[in-house]
Amino acid sequence: MKRRTFLRITACTVAAGLLKSCGDDGGDAPLPWEGSPQPGDALFPQSVASGDPSPNTVILWTRLEDAEARASGEDVPLYLEVARDAAFEEPLALGGERVLRVTAEGAYDHCVKVRLQGLEPGMVLYYRFVVVRDGEAWMSRTGRTRTAPAPEDEVPVRFAFVSCQDYNGRYYHPYRAILDEDPDFVLHLGDYVYETTNDPGFQTGTEDRQMVFDDTAEAIVFNEGEEDEYHAAVTLEHYRTLYRTTRSDRDLQAAHERCPFVCTWDDHEFTNDAWGANGTYFNGRVDEEDVDRRKAASQAWFEYMPVDWPQGPDFRYDPEAPFPGDLIIYRDLRWGSLAHLLLPDVRTWRTEHLVDEGGFPGRVVMTEDQLLAQPGGLPDVQGPYIDLDAPENAPLRQLVADGAESGGYDPAHARGLVSVTWLDDLANRLDPDGTSPDVPRVPEDGRDELPRGIAFHHFAKTAPYSSLGARDLVVEEPLLRYSAHLWEESQRTSEDMLGPEQEAWFIDTMRSSTARWKIWGNAYPLSAMAVDLRTVETAPPALAQRFLMTAEDWAGMPRRRHHVLAAIADVENVLVCTGDRHAFLAATPHPDGDPDARVVEFVTGAVSSGTFGSIVLSRAQSDPTLRSAGAPALALLLRDFLLNRDVRANPHIAEGLMREHGFVMVELDADHAEATFHYWDEAVARQPEPPAEEEHRVIHFRVPSGSRSIERATGDGGWERWDLQTLTWTPVD
Numbered sequence: 001m002k003r004r005t006f007l008r009i010t011a012c013t014v015a016a017g018l019l020k021s022c023g024d025d026g027g028d029a030p031l032p033w034e035g036s037p038q039p040g041d042a043l044f045p046q047s048v049a050s051g052d053p054s055p056n057t058v059i060l061w062t063r064l065e066d067a068e069a070r071a072s073g074e075d076v077p078l079y080l081e082v083a084r085d086a087a088f089e090e091p092l093a094l095g096g097e098r099v100l101r102v103t104a105e106g107a108y109d110h111c112v113k114v115r116l117q118g119l120e121p122g123m124v125l126y127y128r129f130v131v132v133r134d135g136e137a138w139m140s141r142t143g144r145t146r147t148a149p150a151p152e153d154e155v156p157v158r159f160a161f162v163s164c165q166d167y168n169g170r171y172y173h174p175y176r177a178i179l180d181e182d183p184d185f186v187l188h189l190g191d192y193v194y195e196t197t198n199d200p201g202f203q204t205g206t207e208d209r210q211m212v213f214d215d216t217a218e219a220i221v222f223n224e225g226e227e228d229e230y231h232a233a234v235t236l237e238h239y240r241t242l243y244r245t246t247r248s249d250r251d252l253q254a255a256h257e258r259c260p261f262v263c264t265w266d267d268h269e270f271t272n273d274a275w276g277a278n279g280t281y282f283n284g285r286v287d288e289e290d291v292d293r294r295k296a297a298s299q300a301w302f303e304y305m306p307v308d309w310p311q312g313p314d315f316r317y318d319p320e321a322p323f324p325g326d327l328i329i330y331r332d333l334r335w336g337s338l339a340h341l342l343l344p345d346v347r348t349w350r351t352e353h354l355v356d357e358g359g360f361p362g363r364v365v366m367t368e369d370q371l372l373a374q375p376g377g378l379p380d381v382q383g384p385y386i387d388l389d390a391p392e393n394a395p396l397r398q399l400v401a402d403g404a405e406s407g408g409y410d411p412a413h414a415r416g417l418v419s420v421t422w423l424d425d426l427a428n429r430l431d432p433d434g435t436s437p438d439v440p441r442v443p444e445d446g447r448d449e450l451p452r453g454i455a456f457h458h459f460a461k462t463a464p465y466s467s468l469g470a471r472d473l474v475v476e477e478p479l480l481r482y483s484a485h486l487w488e489e490s491q492r493t494s495e496d497m498l499g500p501e502q503e504a505w506f507i508d509t510m511r512s513s514t515a516r517w518k519i520w521g522n523a524y525p526l527s528a529m530a531v532d533l534r535t536v537e538t539a540p541p542a543l544a545q546r547f548l549m550t551a552e553d554w555a556g557m558p559r560r561r562h563h564v565l566a567a568i569a570d571v572e573n574v575l576v577c578t579g580d581r582h583a584f585l586a587a588t589p590h591p592d593g594d595p596d597a598r599v600v601e602f603v604t605g606a607v608s609s610g611t612f613g614s615i616v617l618s619r620a621q622s623d624p625t626l627r628s629a630g631a632p633a634l635a636l637l638l639r640d641f642l643l644n645r646d647v648r649a650n651p652h653i654a655e656g657l658m659r660e661h662g663f664v665m666v667e668l669d670a671d672h673a674e675a676t677f678h679y680w681d682e683a684v685a686r687q688p689e690p691p692a693e694e695e696h697r698v699i700h701f702r703v704p705s706g707s708r709s710i711e712r713a714t715g716d717g718g719w720e721r722w723d724l725q726t727l728t729w730t731p732v733d
C-alpha cells in the first residue's frame with residue numbers, strides 16, 4: 001500500500017488525569033521552540049477548524065501553506081497545543097506531552113486533522129498549531145471548541161444551521177450574526193463550496209471575489225472562447241482550490257475558529273444536481289458518470305472538512321477503493337439527552353432523477369392500460385396517442401424523422417407510441433398554415449377512440465436534453481402517476497435516496513433514539529413546493545398546470561419519500577433541518593394521506609448563494625420556452641403562488657421567504673424546539689460591507705414537545721399555531 005496516498009487522522013488520546021494538571025504528564029517537558037510563537041497567519045491561511053464533537057472526542061483541523069513544501073510535496077512537522085484557556089496557561093497533555101507533534105503531509109495538501117480522545121463531556125478547549133522555522137516558532141490563530149455533554153445530561157442545546165455559500169462576488173455576513181448567538185455548534189448542510197468558477201446562471205463573480213483555477217486544462221469548459229466562459233472542477237487540485245479559496249473568507253474562518261462544525265455535503269461539493277458519481281450539466285446528451293471526478297471531490301472534502309467518520313479513527317481515504325463506499329459520511333451525534341443528530345448522505349447512493357432529462361418529449365411512458373390499472377383511473381393530464389410502428393402510420397413516422405433536426409432530437413425516436421398532441425405541435429411547427437400536403441397530420445376523425453396515456457411532454461418536458469420538466473418545473477400529476485407505476489414495476493427499487501444499508505441505519509437510529517429531539521440534518525427538502533397556475537387568469541395556457549418547482553429533491557422521489565416518512569411516523573419530536581433550497585420554509589411534510597404523521601421541517605435560506613426567487617426569475621427570463629410562455633411575470637409572484645391560501649397548493653407550508661439570505665438558529669429544551677429565521681434582503685450578499693443592524697430581521701417559531709405543529713411568535717409575547725385545516729395562524733391559549 002502506498003501510504004502517502006492516504007489522508008488519515010492523527011488520533012491523540014489526552015492522558016487521563018491531565019485535566020487536573022498537565023505537569024505530571026509531561027507538561028513540564030521543554031517545548032520544541034524557544035520564547036513565544038509569533039502570529040503566523042500567512043502560514044495558516046485557512047486558519048483552524050474543529051468539528052464532530054462527541055462527549056469525549058473532537059476533530060481539530062488546520063492547513064499549512066508553505067510554497068517550498070508545496071512545490072516539493074514534502075511533509076512538514078507541526079505542533080499542536082491544547083489548553084483549557086485562551087492564554088494557554090492551563091495546557092492539556094497530549095499523549096503525555098506538552099505538545100503533540102503532527103505532520104502536514106504533502107500528499108494531503110498539507111492539511112492536518114487530529115482527533116482528540118479521552119476528553120471530558122461538556123468541556124471548552126482552546127487549540128493552536130505551531131510550525132518552527134530556523135528556530136523561530138509561528139502559530140496559527142487560536143481556535144475554541146467544545147465537547148458534547150454526556151448523553152444522560154439534560155442540557156439545553158443551541159445550534160445554527162446553514163447551507164449554500166457561493167463565493168463568487170458574494171459575502172458571508174450571516175456568520176457574524178451566528179457568532180453573536182454563540183451556538184454550541186454550527187450544522188452545515190452542504191454547498192459549502194460550488195464547483196463552477198462563474199456560472200452566469202447563478203454566480204456573480206467580481207474582480208475581488210472570484211473562484212479561479214490555475215490550470216484549466218482538465219476542467220470542464222462552458223461557453224468556450226466567449227466572454228462568459230467558465231469552468232467546473234474535475235481534478236483534485238481544482239477541488240482543493242475551491243476549499244482554499246472559500247475558506248480564505250475571514251467571516252467563515254472566524255466561525256470555524258469559535259465553534260465546532262458538523263457538516264454533510266449536498267451536490268455542489270461534487271457537481272450540480274449530482275446523483276452517485278454522475279453530473280447533470282448536459283441533461284442526458286452525454287454520459288456524465290465520472291468516478292475519478294467524484295473521488296477527487298470526496299478526497300478534497302475529506303482533507304478540508306473537520307469531520308470524523310463512522311469507520312473509526314484508523315480510516316484512511318483510499319482513492320483506489322471502489323465507489324461508492326470509498327468515503328462513508330453518514331453518521332449520527334448525540335448532544336446530551338435532548339438532541340440526537342442524524343446526518344444521512346442523500347447524494348452518494350441515490351438513483352437517477354425519475355424523468356429522463358434526455359427524454360424524447362413525444363414518447364408515451366404510460367399507456368391507457370397502465371393508467372387504468374392505478375387507483376383513480378385516467379388522470380386529468382393525459383392525451384391520445386398512436387403507434388408509429390403501425391403500417392398506416394408510416395407517413396407520421398416520416399414526419400417525426402423530418403422534424404428531428406429542427407427539434408433537436410434523434411430521428412431514431414420515430415417509432416413506438418407517440419403523443420398525438422405532440423405530433424400536432426410538430427406538424428404546426430413545420431407547416432404553420434396547415435396547407436402543406438407534405439406534412440401529414442393525425443386525422444381528426446376517430447381521435448375520440450384513440451387510447452390515452454402520458455407522454456414526456458405532459459411533465460412539461462418540451463425539449464429533449466433539458467432539466468425543465470425533468471428536475472425543474474415538473475407537472476405534478478403525471479410525475480406522481482409515473483412514480484407509482486415505476487415503483488410497482490421495479491419491485492420498489494425505482495426510487496432510492498439512501499441505498500438499502502443507509503436507509504436501514506437511518507430508520508433504526510430514528511426509531512431507537514432515546515433523545516428528546518431527533519434532529520434530521522437534511523441536505524435537500526422533504527417539503528414539495530407546488531405552484532398551481534390552473535386557476536390563474538393571467539397564466540398562459542402552456543403554463544396552466546400544477547407544477548412542482550423542483551423534482552431534484554425528496555419531492556422528485558415521492559414513493560421513497562413516503563416510504564421513509566411512513567417508517568418513522570410514530571417517532572415523536574422529529575425536527576428536520578434542511579438546506580439546498582436558497583429559500584426559507586417552515587413546513588410539516590407527511591407521508592401520503594396521513595397529515596397526523598407529519599414531521600416539522602425548517603429550511604434555511606442560503607448564506608450567500610443566489611436566492612431561489614432570483615434563480616427562478618433569471619431562468620424564466622433566459623429560457624426561450626419559458627420566456628415566450630410568459631413565465632417571467634409569474635416568477636415575480638413565486639412566493640404568493642406558493643403560499644396562497646385560497647389555491648391551497650401547499651397546505652403543509654406555513655411560511656416561506658424566497659429572496660432572503662441568512663441562517664436558522666435552533667434552541668432545544670425539554671418542552672420546546674425553537675427555530676428562528678435570521679434573514680437579510682438578497683442585495684446584502686453582494687456588498688462587502690456588513691449590513692446595518694436594522695437590516696437584520698427575524699421570525700421566531702417553536703414546536704412544543706409532542707405536538708408536530710408549528711407555532712409562530714406574534715411579536716407581543718404570544719404564539720399562534722399553523723392550522724392545517726383552515727390554513728391560518730390561530731392564537732395559542
Ligand SMILES: [Fe+2]
Binds near residue numbers: 164165191581
Ligand atoms: Fe446551493
